[in-house]
Amino acid sequence: MRSSEASGLGFAFQGFEGGRDPAQFDLLAGVPPHRPPRVVKESALTNEAGWVLDNKRTMQTTSENVFAIGDVTAVTLADDMALHKAGVFAEGQGLAVTHHISADIHKTGQKAEFDGLGFCWIESGAGSAGFASGSFYEEPNPVVPCPAPAECGTWARFSSRGIGSAKA
16 A cells, blocks of 8 residues: 545545555554564564464473563464464463463462463444454364354443463
């Protein structure tokens, strides 16, 4: 995309590759491509694509006492798909790392692991949404049931708190 211009209630985007005509939107929710930050990509902790490789349960990298969580990681699931880059996973990973470091400091030996549990709301418009939750680390494939959307109101989406967890 080369440029964008707002006019009235719409947006027109110019310069799409492939010569497509400008698109009009009343609302556009866009997510830029995920890219690792340069400082991470240039570190010795990454794969060829620039993502940090770590143990998917402890979040320990190949360097001793260095952990990585969230969007900078490359966590591969049992079905060879990548773990989604969602905040609920970063929260659970962070809890596991926190417990792991605390166990090292206090010499308790109870090192936590991220269990791969997570969830997300899937909004489908007109006041309806679906709630998918499950075990992304399940083998041989993640188990994430996704029930049909139902009318729930936007309040339900914002009333939930992180469910990501860490188990000692």
